[in-house]
Amino acid sequence: MHVAPRSGDAADAPGDESAASISHRHAMIAWSLIVAIVVVVWVADKAFAPMSRLDLVIKGPGVARETKLSEYFPGLKATPGDTDVYVLGQDGPGTGSVLVLGGTHPNEPGGYLAATVLIEAGSVSKGRVFVIPFACKSGFSHNDPGEASPQRFEIRARGGVRSFRYGSRAINPLDSWPDPDVYVHAQSGQRLSGEETRNLNRAFPGRPNGTLAERVAHGIAQLILRERVDLTIDLHEAMPEYPNINVIVAHQRALPLAADAQATMMLDGMQISLSPSPPRLHGLSHRELGDHTPTLAVLMETPNIAIGRLRGPTTTATVLEGRDPFYVWGARLGRLFVPFDDTGWPLDVRVGRHVTGVAALVESLSTLNPSRRVVLKVPRYREIVERGVGWFLNSPQ
Amino acid sequence: MSCQTLRACQLLAMVCLLVVAPSISRADPLPRFEKPILVTGTGQTPGSLTMTTLLDRLGIKTTHDPIVLPSKMGGYKTMIVVMGASLKGLGAAGINQEEELDRDRMIFKKARELGMKIVAAHIEGTARRNAIADKFIIPFAPQADFILVFEEGNKDGLFTTLAAEKKVPLVTFKDFREEFANIVKTIFP
Numbered sequence: 001m002h003v004a005p006r007s008g009d010a011a012d013a014p015g016d017e018s019a020a021s022i023s024h025r026h027a028m029i030a031w032s033l034i035v036a037i038v039v040v041v042w043v044a045d046k047a048f049a050p051m052s053r054l055d056l057v058i059k060g061p062g063v064a065r066e067t068k069l070s071e072y073f074p075g076l077k078a079t080p081g082d083t084d085v086y087v088l089g090q091d092g093p094g095t096g097s098v099l100v101l102g103g104t105h106p107n108e109p110g111g112y113l114a115a116t117v118l119i120e121a122g123s124v125s126k127g128r129v130f131v132i133p134f135a136c137k138s139g140f141s142h143n144d145p146g147e148a149s150p151q152r153f154e155i156r157a158r159g160g161v162r163s164f165r166y167g168s169r170a171i172n173p174l175d176s177w178p179d180p181d182v183y184v185h186a187q188s189g190q191r192l193s194g195e196e197t198r199n200l201n202r203a204f205p206g207r208p209n210g211t212l213a214e215r216v217a218h219g220i221a222q223l224i225l226r227e228r229v230d231l232t233i234d235l236h237e238a239m240p241e242y243p244n245i246n247v248i249v250a251h252q253r254a255l256p257l258a259a260d261a262q263a264t265m266m267l268d269g270m271q272i273s274l275s276p277s278p279p280r281l282h283g284l285s286h287r288e289l290g291d292h293t294p295t296l297a298v299l300m301e302t303p304n305i306a307i308g309r310l311r312g313p314t315t316t317a318t319v320l321e322g323r324d325p326f327y328v329w330g331a332r333l334g335r336l337f338v339p340f341d342d343t344g345w346p347l348d349v350r351v352g353r354h355v356t357g358v359a360a361l362v363e364s365l366s367t368l369n370p371s372r373r374v375v376l377k378v379p380r381y382r383e384i385v386e387r388g389v390g391w392f393l394n395s396p397q
Numbered sequence: 398m399s400c401q402t403l404r405a406c407q408l409l410a411m412v413c414l415l416v417v418a419p420s421i422s423r424a425d426p427l428p429r430f431e432k433p434i435l436v437t438g439t440g441q442t443p444g445s446l447t448m449t450t451l452l453d454r455l456g457i458k459t460t461h462d463p464i465v466l467p468s469k470m471g472g473y474k475t476m477i478v479v480m481g482a483s484l485k486g487l488g489a490a491g492i493n494q495e496e497e498l499d500r501d502r503m504i505f506k507k508a509r510e511l512g513m514k515i516v517a518a519h520i521e522g523t524a525r526r527n528a529i530a531d532k533f534i535i536p537f538a539p540q541a542d543f544i545l546v547f548e549e550g551n552k553d554g555l556f557t558t559l560a561a562e563k564k565v566p567l568v569t570f571k572d573f574r575e576e577f578a579n580i581v582k583t584i585f586p
């Protein structure tokens with residue numbers, strides 16, 4: 001029996017091995033390597049391909065139409081920026097329209113789950129509500145290295161378990177590469193660090209021939225213009241040590257509407273602040289969509305410790321339950337901008353706040369501008385908190 | 398229960414009410430403030446807009462001017478000053494802290510000259526308590542005739558200390574739906 005020498009024995013291999021046998025051996029090694037590479041690529045592809053598919057949204061009876069952002073900006077067709085748009089309600093005389101953005105930052109699940117609840121459990125009897133649950137689609141296809149974020153988290157829905165991706169704040173570098181050293185916001189000349197090139201919420205109002213982020217932002221702005229969107233609500237989450245939290249940030253034209261909605265929420269027992277959109281901070285939805293389109297642009301924030309810097313171990317429980325002893329400690333030291341005790345800020349509460357905020361803002365639009373009425377029915381805050389978000393998500397079967 | 402006992406009970410209840418009711422209103426520590434009311438703020442906090450909107454929803458009409466100047470303060474009996482500043486707001490909006498502090502000092506001085514009553518308020522809780530906001534609270538709260546504070550923003554007892562300093566009446570509340578609504582409806586009849 002011929003035993004092939006181990007590589008370590010190569011130096012003292014017998015010199016009488018024929019040239020044909022050596023070449024045959026090399027060919028075998030080459031073929032095995034090629035097969036191994038194909039297998040590894042195939043397995044990796046199987047593992048990574050689903051990452052670029054959006055999470056399941058099971059539309060409820062309120063959804064009248066489903067489309068893609070590329071309907072409004074064809075330049076997005078067949079790109080990782082082309083995301084789903086759901087339309088609730090019908091156009092009609094004396095009615096208005098509202099756009100809700102979730103997942104502008106895909107590591108802020110309070111925003112995209114609230115948008116999902118609107119699609120699955122909301123209904124519109126006057127006017128239209130456009131919902132884009134995963135605005136930065138590409139950002140859902142990866143997450144941030146070094147952040148220990150879970151890839152997915154699960155929510156028990158009626159009739160089954162629903163799984164949602166925990167993405168990255170930014171667009172996947174596979175879809176937008178390389179980053180420049182400095183990101184220059186095209187319309188204002190504002191300079192930010194290069195990685196902000198992939199941040200959708202620094203790319204508004206966007207450009208048709210710009211980066212992927214700018215093209216997605218342009219698509220959203222085109223939807224607003226074409227559909228005459230009166231009110232645009234961008235749903236976000238922030239770390240509890242960040243000053244702008246549990247807040248409605250409003251473009252100056254939207255301040256009276258935001259204050260009216262805030263009063264509704266406060267008189268209903270929910271504490272929320274109001275913050276005018278800083279005029280010198282560019283690329284953000286509430287600044288640029290308000291400046292470059294007629295829409296009233298607002299943004300809302302809830303607290304998410306999974307993106308916070310004071311957190312301990314990061315698990316799916318961190319995302320779902322929003323509890324962490326280090327944050328309780330931070331609150332005792334007066335370092336946080338939200339109250340924080342052992343109950344934390346569970347996802348159910350955050351989604352409940354966002355859904356309630358959307359309802360209050362839509363109601364204020366109808367009060368302040370009756371000719372652009374939108375009547376939206378959504379689950380109430382108490383119900384969402386007591387039953388859990390899963391109750392308002394449809395069965396995966 | 399016999400008819401007579403029932404009568405006696407009713408009579409007793411009425412007597413109790415007659416005795417107790419005036420003592421409740423006497424114990425009521427809340428002062429009253431006259432209209433018209435001007436709402437403004439220190440630190441250019443957006444909380445002044447919140448205050449005006451809340452009062453409007455509770456049926457109390459006010460005039461809102463977030464950056465009112467002394468020349469525009471004539472004709473009001475009461476000034477509500479919402480104190481605080483949003484860290485992000487002041488910095489990003491490029492508001493100069495010293496200039497804003499000057500304006501705040503001027504409106505307090507002018508209000509005194511005009512004989513106006515001043516209600517100082519903090520309604521935004523933890524979100525609007527920070528080192529910068531405190532610069533717009535500490536010098537002004539003790540100058541007021543009445544301090545109204547959402548309890549969440551008084552966890553460190555700052556407002557209690559400031560009120561005690563100049564013996565300014567202070568009322569804190571835990572929620573807007575009931576407590577806040579009842580207080581403002583009482584003090585702005």
Ligand SMILES: [Zn+2]
Pocket residue numbers: 104105108201236237
């Ligand atoms: Zn965000």
